[in-house]
Amino acid sequence: MAFILPTLSTAAIFSVLLLCIFKFVIYPAFISPLSKIPNAHLTAPVFPCWILWNRFRMRGNKTIHEAHEKHGPIVRLSPSEISINCVDGGIRTVYAGGFEKHDWYPRVFGAYGTISMFSMVGSKRHSVRKRMLSNIYSKSYLQVSPHLAAISRTLIYERLLPMIHENADSGSAIDVHDLNNAITMDFVTAYIFGRKAGTDFLRDADTRKPWLESYQSRKPFEFYHQEVPNLTELAKKLNIPLIPAWCQKANEDMEAWGLQLCDKAEEYMASTDPDSEPLVYKQLKKSMIKQLRTKEDQQISGSISDSIRLDIACELYDQLTAGFETSAVTLTYLYWEMSKLPDLQLELRKELETLSPKIAFPRMSDIAQAELPSPKSIDSLPILNALLMETLRLHGPIPGIQPRITPSPPTTLAGYFNIPPGTRVNAQGYSLHRNPDVFPEPETFRPQRWLIPNNSVEMEQMKRWFWAFGSGGRMCVGSNLAFQEMKLVVAALYSNFTTEIVDDEGIEAIDAYTIRPESNRLILRFKHL
Numbered sequence: 001m002a003f004i005l006p007t008l009s010t011a012a013i014f015s016v017l018l019l020c021i022f023k024f025v026i027y028p029a030f031i032s033p034l035s036k037i038p039n040a041h042l043t044a045p046v047f048p049c050w051i052l053w054n055r056f057r058m059r060g061n062k063t064i065h066e067a068h069e070k071h072g073p074i075v076r077l078s079p080s081e082i083s084i085n086c087v088d089g090g091i092r093t094v095y096a097g098g099f100e101k102h103d104w105y106p107r108v109f110g111a112y113g114t115i116s117m118f119s120m121v122g123s124k125r126h127s128v129r130k131r132m133l134s135n136i137y138s139k140s141y142l143q144v145s146p147h148l149a150a151i152s153r154t155l156i157y158e159r160l161l162p163m164i165h166e167n168a169d170s171g172s173a174i175d176v177h178d179l180n181n182a183i184t185m186d187f188v189t190a191y192i193f194g195r196k197a198g199t200d201f202l203r204d205a206d207t208r209k210p211w212l213e214s215y216q217s218r219k220p221f222e223f224y225h226q227e228v229p230n231l232t233e234l235a236k237k238l239n240i241p242l243i244p245a246w247c248q249k250a251n252e253d254m255e256a257w258g259l260q261l262c263d264k265a266e267e268y269m270a271s272t273d274p275d276s277e278p279l280v281y282k283q284l285k286k287s288m289i290k291q292l293r294t295k296e297d298q299q300i301s302g303s304i305s306d307s308i309r310l311d312i313a314c315e316l317y318d319q320l321t322a323g324f325e326t327s328a329v330t331l332t333y334l335y336w337e338m339s340k341l342p343d344l345q346l347e348l349r350k351e352l353e354t355l356s357p358k359i360a361f362p363r364m365s366d367i368a369q370a371e372l373p374s375p376k377s378i379d380s381l382p383i384l385n386a387l388l389m390e391t392l393r394l395h396g397p398i399p400g401i402q403p404r405i406t407p408s409p410p411t412t413l414a415g416y417f418n419i420p421p422g423t424r425v426n427a428q429g430y431s432l433h434r435n436p437d438v439f440p441e442p443e444t445f446r447p448q449r450w451l452i453p454n455n456s457v458e459m460e461q462m463k464r465w466f467w468a469f470g471s472g473g474r475m476c477v478g479s480n481l482a483f484q485e486m487k488l489v490v491a492a493l494y495s496n497f498t499t500e501i502v503d504d505e506g507i508e509a510i511d512a513y514t515i516r517p518e519s520n521r522l523i524l525r526f527k528h529l
Contacts, residue, residue: 032045034419037082038076040083041067041077044076044077046079051064056223058220060400060401061400061511061512062430064077064083064426064428065431067083068085073089073090074090081425082419082425083401083425083427084414085435086414091427091467091471092471094404094425095470096473099404100123101121101474102424103121106119107225108226112310112311112314114311117133126473132283138480139483143375143376147279148481149372150274153370155183155190156488163179164496164497165528168497168528175522176331176523177328177520177521178208179202180328181201182208183328184328186198186199186200187327189320189324191280192261192265192281192319193280195276214253215321216520217247217250224243255317261320269281285308285312288312325516326398327482331486332516333394334391335522336507338387345499348383355495359373359491360496373491375484383447385450398468400428400429400430402426405424439465497526498526503521506518506519
């Protein structure tokens with residue numbers, strides 16, 4: 001008996017070892033349906049370490065793109081993660097087909113102990129929230145909105161143009177990335193909370209600069225929550241400072257600031273004045289209360305009211321941070337490209353001169369009467385539109401992955417069958433926008449590519465592959481606001497000034513989900529026409 005027990009014990013250990021080898025090596029590498037998909041790296045079928053390492057050192061987008069260039073429209077990144085880079089059988093199937101979001105989203109984009117529309121995993125819950133807001137973010141609504149008209153006139157004529165005019169008079173240079181963060185934040189918060197409750201970052205540098213520094217300082221630590229949540233939790237339990245304490249303090253400060261905006265907007269809930277009514281805040285709050293209220297219980301209890309307050313704060317904090325940051329990055333790279341092309345500035349200016357009324361810097365005594373051209377007339381300018389589209393293609397502010405989960409039963413992607421349920425599948429705008437068959441010379445800034453006829457085969461193809469705002473039912477709800485806001489700002493500046501580069505060192509974009517210049521700045525000089 002003494003000789004049998006060791007023998008049985010050894011056999012058991014050997015059997016477990018063989019089972020582990022089969023489950024974690026042989027099956028994923030040679031038998032799983034994913035084994036037919038090209039591997040981005042030799043270790044991809046067995047270990048996630050290769051892709052995690054590249055994401056940790058902020059080379060995820062470029063690494064995945066290089067894998068697609070080498071292996072084609074679908075690649076395997078890890079044992080249970082794949083990447084797609086095609087429309088048919090790719091993003092059309094996954095994103096227009098309603099694949100659910102991966103829990104990668106709520107790990108990073110939640111706040112106040114809850115989650116926003118963007119980070120909701122379930123599509124049904126997302127649809128309910130989206131219906132509360134989609135009308136006031138629609139293009140048709142925004143173009144005739146008295147609220148946005150009042151906001152636009154104030155921000156352009158009373159804040160932005162006077163500031164640039166003063167800089168041009170003195171001949172001094174200006175950090176336009178800082179400027180863009182300011183103007184876009186002022187736009188977004190004014191539309192969400194009302195202008196009187198919104199920020200004044202353009203004129204309040206003492207508030208703006210430390211806020212932006214705190215906001216950006218947290219970015220390098222997003223990797224831990226996104227990709228290694230179990231390790232992050234373990235480190236927290238063991239008191240290992242994987243994420244520094246000041247980062248958590250910055251998060252808390254941001255949340256407190258977001259609640260202050262909500263509370264300030266609450267003061268104007270009764271207002272119907274386009275200059276002060278908190279349009280988005282008001283509609284969201286009323287919709288959420290209506291959703292919770294029942295026929296039997298017409299009152300909202302204190303605890304539910306507190307819950308609604310945090311849900312509103314989370315939703316609007318997500319919209320304002322995503323809205324200002326992405327638009328600011330886009331404007332920065334558009335100015336950078338334009339500043340290298342004075343002839344293109346001239347072409348744009350000729351187009352802007354067709355607007356009525358022209359966006360001319362008024363005398364101080366005339367500011368109250370100054371009017372802007374209609375959003376529809378600005379939106380219809382082909383060169384301006386081409387500049388923005390090409391900037392969003394080449395310098396898209398969110399070039400990173402958009403993770404989804406494959407459904408049950410098994411699905412087919414890019415010609416590969418039986419992809420099992422629960423597989424993480426990503427696409428990224430960085431790669432979609434660099435397909436040379438759709439965008440010839442993809443690394444070259446060529447706005448002219450967007451000036452071909454709308455009904456041409458080439459234009460249809462470019463539109464299908466354009467992914468700056470995602471696609472399907474969960475594409476960016478604020479895309480129309482972003483387009484209208486950015487076109488107005490560009491039109492206002494180039495109607496009155498030319499730009500030239502003073503210092504663009506570090507303009508190369510960081511490799512991240514949301515980009516910005518490595519130096520976090522771009523120094524330009526504005527000159528009067």
